[in-house]
Amino acid sequence: MPNILLAIESSCDDTSASIISDAKVLSNVVSTQEIHSKYGGVIPEVASRNHEANIVPTVIAALAIAKIKKEQLTAIAITRGPGLMGSLMVGLCYVKGLAQSLEIPIIEVNHMQAHIMAHFAEEPHPPFPFLCLTVSGGHTQIVKVDGPNKMELLGETIDDAAGEAFDKSGKLLGLGYPAGPLIDKLAKEGEAIYPFPIPKIPGLNFSFSGMKTAIRYFLRDQIAKDPDFIQKNLNDICCSIQTAIVHILIAKIKRAAREHNINHIAIAGGVSANSYLRSELLKNAEKHRWTAYIPKFEYCTDNAAMIGISGFYKLLENDFAKMDIAPSPRLKI
Ligand code: KG4
Numbered sequence: 140m141p142n143i144l145l146a147i148e149s150s151c152d153d154t155s156a157s158i159i160s161d162a163k164v165l166s167n168v169v170s171t172q173e174i175h176s177k178y179g180g181v182i183p184e185v186a187s188r189n190h191e192a193n194i195v196p197t198v199i200a201a202l203a204i205a206k207i208k209k210e211q212l213t214a215i216a217i218t219r220g221p222g223l224m225g226s227l228m229v230g231l232c233y234v235k236g237l238a239q240s241l242e243i244p245i246i247e248v249n250h251m252q253a254h255i256m257a258h259f260a261e262e263p264h265p266p267f268p269f270l271c272l273t274v275s276g277g278h279t280q281i282v283k284v285d286g287p288n289k290m291e292l293l294g295e296t297i298d299d300a301a302g303e304a305f306d307k308s309g310k311l312l313g314l315g316y317p318a319g320p321l322i323d324k325l326a327k328e329g330e331a332i333y334p335f336p337i338p339k340i341p342g343l344n345f346s347f348s349g350m351k352t353a354i355r356y357f358l359r360d361q362i363a364k365d366p367d368f369i370q371k372n373l374n375d376i377c378c379s380i381q382t383a384i385v386h387i388l389i390a391k392i393k394r395a396a397r398e399h400n401i402n403h404i405a406i407a408g409g410v411s412a413n414s415y416l417r418s419e420l421l422k423n424a425e426k427h428r429w430t431a432y433i434p435k436f437e438y439c440t441d442n443a444a445m446i447g448i449s450g451f452y453k454l455l456e457n458d459f460a461k462m463d464i465a466p467s468p469r470l471k472i
């Protein structure tokens with residue numbers, strides 16, 4: 140009999156539920172909270188309230204699509220952190236109630252490990268050890284993955300995350316939130332003619348806040364000369380920003396591969412949906428003889444299937460959570 144898991148993700152602004160049969164994804168439902176786009180970023184209190192409204196219908200939809208009854212569940216996997224306290228709390232409280240009523244265990248999952256484990260939702264899986272560049276709205280990390288539950292953080296951002304660099308640059312350009320996908324789209328019609336600075340950060344750490352400041356001053360100076368500068372050159376500005384961010388990411392993953400002598404390279408997290416990052420990774424894979432692993436789009440941004448896959452590998456080790464676990468907004472990998 141396969142293990143049937145319900146997985147729930149509620150760490151930021153997406154409420155997601157998924158049903159996993161062993162490591163096979165039967166359903167993966169994501170309720171996106173559009174409301175934050177008008178504020179230019181996620182409002183934590185609004186996110187928690189929307190999770191409360193969305194969580195039950197999202198779980199019902201995930202069960203219905205998978206044709207699974209809740210009485211068939213073996214366990215429930217839930218994101219414990221990192222993320223927003225209120226958002227995590229809604230998911231965890233709901234799961235505690237459901238697990239108690241069904242008399243089944245809870246499995247706690249680390250959101251950043253789950254982004255990496257999204258690669259195990261489909262064949263071919265990367266072999267261990269592999270390196271993963273995890274790039275999202277809140278994190279930028281290079282992780283050495285020695286096993287499903289054995290991961291080592293090699294480097295991370297010292298200030299803004301890569302997704303934040305996209306989103307904050309987009310805000311300066313008057314684009315909506317999240318700006319990453321829009322910059323990606325506009326950049327396709329532009330050229331990288333504006334050179335934004337690539338910071339010199341030692342080791343495998345990253346920094347993106349200097350770039351944001353450089354863009355701010357660049358736009359201020361250009362707008363002083365021509366008030367319509369942004370409108371006239373939007374595609375080229377987007378392409379220049381995207382090129383700078385992706386070059387920072389690729390330079391560090393190249394260094395990590397060299398220093399650790401590992402040639403299986405994966406990307407994960409919302410920014411791994413970026414078309415230029417994906418094509419640059421493939422280009423470098425050919426040049427440096429790496430095998431590159433790129434997730435399907437639906438497994439890049441936040442989703443519960445990745446929580447279920449990560450939870451399944453914990454279930455194999457009988458790694459269940461106690462009923463009194465609390466959310467952990469700054470949970471480390
Ligand atoms: O992993 P994710 O869904 O949520 C967090 O855990 O943060 O990542 C969201 C981030 C946002 O910053 C968004 O702008 C970025 O991923 N993103 C992209 C693209 N799609 C999503 N950034 C660049 N290009 C994209 N195509």
Ligand code: ZN
Pocket residue numbers: 250254275276408409440441
């Ligand atoms: Zn995420």
